[in-house]
Amino acid sequence: MSHNSSPIFAIKRHRIEIDGPGVRTLVGFCGCPLKCVYCINPQCQDLKGHSLWTPRRLLEFVKIDSIYFEATNGGITFGGGEPGLYLNFIRDFRSLCPSQWSLAIETSLNYNDKILASLMEIIDYYIIDIKDMSETIYKDYTTKDNSQVLNNLRLLSINKIQDKCLIRIPFIPNFNSQQNIEYSINQIKNMGFTNIDVFNYRLK
Secondary structure, three states, X not given: OOOOOEEEEEEEEEEEOOOOOOEEEEEEEOOOOOOOOOOOOHHHHOOOOOEEEOHHHHHHHHHHHHHXXXXXXXXXXXXXXXXXXXXXXXXXXXXXXXXXXXXXXEEOOOXXXXXXXXXXXXXXXXXXXXXXXXXXXXXXXXXXXXXXXXXXXXXXXXXXXXXXXXXXXXEOOOOOOHHHHHHHHHHHHHOOOOOEEEEEOOOO
């Protein structure tokens, strides 16, 4: 698959203070390295049933809201799925879109730290779903280990951009407890992150 065309399963306009600061459009990529038990977007796992978009086509589609983005310091939030799998697409989009637009990602951080290092050059805001800081709980829930997540959290911390990050910690029924959540919060705070959102998963 060309890096200039990527599978997108949803584009949602006029998201106000939901997916980052200001008025935003959420762009959902297909594909994810995780296999979460309670996946909120299972359609993102289907790479075949969705349209391929180029960065320029996406720009033409979303630029209708440019005045809202610029007036509210908003812009585009890339989610999914895992937008970290589409670094080249996001980088190309950044080169095309107005510089005033803010770019954000909703991410698990479960990918190579070289990808994050490149994203850090173009991303303005990070919404990070860490699931749980416990390696055992994380693996039971996602089927993957969280070593890359921890490394990437440290990379963000070392670069002192914690104020650009919202860390989301869910209560996951049958997987973690309030005690686990408190442990995760303490670990995150020890890295200098202060913007933390604890929430309950809504099971379907």
